[in-house]
Amino acid sequence: MLTVTPIRVVVGKPGLDGHDRGAKFIARALRDAGMEVIYTGLRQTPDQIVSIALQEDAKVLALSCLSGAHNELFPKIVSLLKEHDAEDILVLGGGVIPEDDIPYLKEQGVSEVFTPGTTSNDIIEFIKNNVSKEGA
Amino acid sequence: MSENKNKLREELENWKNGTLKKALDRFPERREEFKTNSDIHVDPLYTPLNEEDYIENLGFPGEYPFTRGVQPTMYRGKFWTMRQYAGFASAEETNRRFKYLLEQGQTGLSVAFDLPTQIGYDSDHPMAHGEVGKVGVAVDTLEDLEILFDKIPLDKVSTSMTINAPAAVLLAMYIAIGEKQGISKEKLAGTIQNDILKEYIARGTYIFPPEPSMRLITDIIKYCSKEVPRWNTISISGYHIREAGSNAIQEIAFTIANGLAYVDAALESGLDIDEFAPRLSFFFNSHLDFFEEIAKFRAARRLWAKLMKERYGAKNPKSMKMRFHTQTAGCTLTAQQPNNNVVRVTLQALAAVLGGTQSLHTNSRDEALSLPTEESVQIALRTQQIIANESGAADTVDPIGGSYYVENLTNKLEQEAQELINKIDDLGGAPKAIDQGFIQKEIQDSAYEWQKSVEDKEQIIVGLNEFKVEEELNLSTHKVDEKVADAQKNKLEKIREKRDNKTVEDCLNKLQDAAEGTDNLMPYIIKAVKEYATLGEICGALRETFGEYEADSYI
Numbered sequence: 152m153l154t155v156t157p158i159r160v161v162v163g164k165p166g167l168d169g170h171d172r173g174a175k176f177i178a179r180a181l182r183d184a185g186m187e188v189i190y191t192g193l194r195q196t197p198d199q200i201v202s203i204a205l206q207e208d209a210k211v212l213a214l215s216c217l218s219g220a221h222n223e224l225f226p227k228i229v230s231l232l233k234e235h236d237a238e239d240i241l242v243l244g245g246g247v248i249p250e251d252d253i254p255y256l257k258e259q260g261v262s263e264v265f266t267p268g269t270t271s272n273d274i275i276e277f278i279k280n281n282v283s284k285e286g287a
Numbered sequence: 288m289s290e291n292k293n294k295l296r297e298e299l300e301n302w303k304n305g306t307l308k309k310a311l312d313r314f315p316e317r318r319e320e321f322k323t324n325s326d327i328h329v330d331p332l333y334t335p336l337n338e339e340d341y342i343e344n345l346g347f348p349g350e351y352p353f354t355r356g357v358q359p360t361m362y363r364g365k366f367w368t369m370r371q372y373a374g375f376a377s378a379e380e381t382n383r384r385f386k387y388l389l390e391q392g393q394t395g396l397s398v399a400f401d402l403p404t405q406i407g408y409d410s411d412h413p414m415a416h417g418e419v420g421k422v423g424v425a426v427d428t429l430e431d432l433e434i435l436f437d438k439i440p441l442d443k444v445s446t447s448m449t450i451n452a453p454a455a456v457l458l459a460m461y462i463a464i465g466e467k468q469g470i471s472k473e474k475l476a477g478t479i480q481n482d483i484l485k486e487y488i489a490r491g492t493y494i495f496p497p498e499p500s501m502r503l504i505t506d507i508i509k510y511c512s513k514e515v516p517r518w519n520t521i522s523i524s525g526y527h528i529r530e531a532g533s534n535a536i537q538e539i540a541f542t543i544a545n546g547l548a549y550v551d552a553a554l555e556s557g558l559d560i561d562e563f564a565p566r567l568s569f570f571f572n573s574h575l576d577f578f579e580e581i582a583k584f585r586a587a588r589r590l591w592a593k594l595m596k597e598r599y600g601a602k603n604p605k606s607m608k609m610r611f612h613t614q615t616a617g618c619t620l621t622a623q624q625p626n627n628n629v630v631r632v633t634l635q636a637l638a639a640v641l642g643g644t645q646s647l648h649t650n651s652r653d654e655a656l657s658l659p660t661e662e663s664v665q666i667a668l669r670t671q672q673i674i675a676n677e678s679g680a681a682d683t684v685d686p687i688g689g690s691y692y693v694e695n696l697t698n699k700l701e702q703e704a705q706e707l708i709n710k711i712d713d714l715g716g717a718p719k720a721i722d723q724g725f726i727q728k729e730i731q732d733s734a735y736e737w738q739k740s741v742e743d744k745e746q747i748i749v750g751l752n753e754f755k756v757e758e759e760l761n762l763s764t765h766k767v768d769e770k771v772a773d774a775q776k777n778k779l780e781k782i783r784e785k786r787d788n789k790t791v792e793d794c795l796n797k798l799q800d801a802a803e804g805t806d807n808l809m810p811y812i813i814k815a816v817k818e819y820a821t822l823g824e825i826c827g828a829l830r831e832t833f834g835e836y837e838a839d840s841y842i
Contacts, residue, residue: 162842167408167415167418167492168402168418168422168491169486169491169492170530172530172531172734176738179731179842182842188842190840190842192838192840194406194414194491196413218402218421218422219657219658219767220416220417220418220421224417247655247656249656249657266622268623268655270742272742
């Protein structure tokens, strides 16, 4: 019998933003899609989020931020992952993120940014396509 | 009367079996079942048969049970306060926006603080990195508030401050700048949100554990009941509960359950109900389901009046009046076709007015993209002014009162909210229900259901899941300069050099001692802010004594 290891996802809320309705929805939708999901809870520093991702052996790190601090916090997390040789973790961003900021975030190593109006299916598809490609 | 009703019942049956049935045989309805946002079944038609006892359920405006409004004349006397929430970057920039809004005809100020301020960190704290001045204005010391209210006469405007965990500190600063402007405490008018329970439930800007948080709140209530009599000491907020995904029934129930917890705490601290209840105020969301929202405001008002009278034996009618601010639902705005948001906001604002709000914030069309631009804020304010001055909606009291449908919904919402409050009572009240995660889970389940219904197109959102267009999101958005954080840090450094650090330390030590005991903390905090102790230092001293709250997360 073929056993498939579920994709492990850490959903993180970096910074001080307390709006986690979207993050929790995504967490639950990914879990319903068969993934293993760990939610960090609010107010995590980049260090804390990276260490949770490493401990949990996550393949995906989904970050949510609505406070406008994404340009500082997301790249910081990506660079910490690099420091820990964990660049293979797929980093996703979501929240109220202006279109103008998205190219910068992608340059910094965020694989995709999902803005308001994205459906959970889009995100699930993206994860499935991109995690498997990297031979997880 | 009952003869009339019998006749009507008969005619209604005839209509159902005749005219309606024939029509349905030829053209079935769009859906199998129609429901409100809160899953309340909607009949095809409502008639006077749905109306119960007018005197008992509705009564007259300005009289118990206040279903038709808290004032006898409502907007015939004076429009609601048009209060746009604003704040970003530095105190200087926000001061400019405030003056702009006052020039545009806004009648009250509403301050948005950045997250470090809301969570009691100074701008140079490591946790503040990336957040300074982003979602509101950064306030570190009294100096920032002096700049924020420069040349704004505090005896002429009322100011609402969206501040919760460190509410005591901001109120203390406001009192201090009042003094500097030569305005005594008795003349200051405004509101601090000061609602910590909903922070644990829905908004996340808590600092201390529930018990000391509740003490800070009762200290403020006690202090203001004697010293700052025109101040609304708390704004019990359903807004964020709704934004977190609750439905209308849950919004009423959880907000009122939190309100009951504050009342219980104030009573336990030795106050009499009629001493503080008149200064309690509320804050609600105005969401998409137009009639359910109108009914929600009316139901909440009636339910609160009954609880205050029957449960607490309040004697002063002012104690029974639920006065509330309303904000249109930010969570319903779409990033797609943002101009459609102007229409959504208009409907939501109209529902709030028809529901009898005392004050209103209309959201700006670009809020799903970033902080609003000045142009968008102006359209949002104009929306209120058009409703007030052009639509006629403000010309009679409770114009929707007596709508068979709305009265029926009002009754149902009240009943269902009461049942949910009973459940929370059984769990030991709101703080215990929050402790057990009951309220958080209820909200999350509703949020999940809602989002699923949007994704499955059971709920149509124009421009998002239907009627889509190819578009570039090229609306010019508002940006906060990253230099704000550096400027704040410089300011802090200078103040720490300038002030009398020994006195500051002494103030902080005394505050800590008081926090360990039972003294009212307000005078200690006022003393500290006047010496330019920082918000972070004051909250830090209290953190050491009270500890910090750690939330459980449920998914």
